[in-house]
Amino acid sequence: MHLRAEAIVLAVRAHGEHGAVVRALTRGDGVQPGYVRGGRSRQMRPVLQPANGIAGEWRARTGEQLAALTIEPVHSRAALHGEPLAAAALAWVTALTATALPEAQPYPRVYDALGAVLDAIEAAPSARGWASVLARYELLLLAELGFGLDLTACVVTGGVADLDYVSPRSGGAVCRGAAHGYEARLLPLPAFLAAGGAADWPDIFAGLAITGHFIARDLLVDRRADPLVARERLVAMLKRAVA
Numbered sequence: 001m002h003l004r005a006e007a008i009v010l011a012v013r014a015h016g017e018h019g020a021v022v023r024a025l026t027r028g029d030g031v032q033p034g035y036v037r038g039g040r041s042r043q044m045r046p047v048l049q050p051a052n053g054i055a056g057e058w059r060a061r062t063g064e065q066l067a068a069l070t071i072e073p074v075h076s077r078a079a080l081h082g083e084p085l086a087a088a089a090l091a092w093v094t095a096l097t098a099t100a101l102p103e104a105q106p107y108p109r110v111y112d113a114l115g116a117v118l119d120a121i122e123a124a125p126s127a128r129g130w131a132s133v134l135a136r137y138e139l140l141l142l143a144e145l146g147f148g149l150d151l152t153a154c155v156v157t158g159g160v161a162d163l164d165y166v167s168p169r170s171g172g173a174v175c176r177g178a179a180h181g182y183e184a185r186l187l188p189l190p191a192f193l194a195a196g197g198a199a200d201w202p203d204i205f206a207g208l209a210i211t212g213h214f215i216a217r218d219l220l221v222d223r224r225a226d227p228l229v230a231r232e233r234l235v236a237m238l239k240r241a242v243a
Contacts, residue, residue, distance in 0.1 A: 010098035034069025138211035151194035
């Protein structure tokens with residue numbers, strides 16, 4: 001096995017006294033793990049930060065063997081780890097991606113979308129500039145892994161107008177008329193989640209409530225649920241920042 005590719009660092013785990021096992025997302029070959037010799041050194045620690053862009057070379061004798069990974073830095077986002085809100089967002093989105101995606105399966109749309117989220121966090125002067133992008137990334141990840149929500153038509157009537165809610169059971173949109181009397185059992189659907197565009201904070205939190213519900217139910221279940229703590233921390237920080 002020999003692979004060269006640019007990648008986004010998702011997770012880093014200490015291995016032995018000096019090395020590290022790195023999981024990184026490539027565009028064409030999906031999540032690739034590799035052992036970085038000296039990965040815990042003072043020189044390598046700033047490079048091996050989740051969300052950093054790298055150029056990697058993976059080498060292994062067989063497909064079952066953990067590859068040796070050598071890397072070169074391409075784009076550093078290490079400075080963002082010193083900003084509490086941005087750091088919390090990076091921790092969540094990389095942990096989500098590392099946990100949810102299977103290894104060695106290409107997800108080019110996820111790779112592109114994750115890069116867009118990271119760029120938005122880096123560029124936006126406030127969390128409002130990237131929080132809606134994060135919610136839409138979570139929606140895309142659900143779809144790419146087979147748990148997509150149908151937000152294009154009412155699951156009850158088939159109509160496409162006044163789609164104001166989402167069923168927490170089916171993941172389908174529900175129009176205003178069909179929701180009458182059942183609003184408390186449904187999740188409010190903000191327009192930006194289905195159509196994009198700008199969003200204010202109430203809509204952003206409504207969107208995060210939808211994606212969070214289905215991520216916890218369908219993606220991060222049982223032993224894979226640990227990263228949800230990072231999401232809860234991020235949402236709490238966002239609410240405090242808005243307040």
